[in-house]
Amino acid sequence: MKKYLTAILNKEDDMYVALCPELDIASQGRTVEEAKRNLSEAVELFFETASPEEIDERLKTEIFISPLEVAIA
Numbered sequence: 001m002k003k004y005l006t007a008i009l010n011k012e013d014d015m016y017v018a019l020c021p022e023l024d025i026a027s028q029g030r031t032v033e034e035a036k037r038n039l040s041e042a043v044e045l046f047f048e049t050a051s052p053e054e055i056d057e058r059l060k061t062e063i064f065i066s067p068l069e070v071a072i073a
Helices: 032-049 052-058
Strands: 008-012 015-020 025-029
Touching (some): 008 032, 015 032, 025 032
């Protein structure tokens, strides 16, 4: 079975940090591809080891990513 989740990646110094907001799981890598691959592995391990109750508790089913405009003084 496949599940489609979100990966948000950003650069921090010389590393890339990858976050899955639906589960609040993060990983990192030296490249975007490595960070995403490491995040996939972390999420897969979570699903393999977590109880159904923990999955239900952590899994957010509605994640919205949208631009945000703010005024800066």
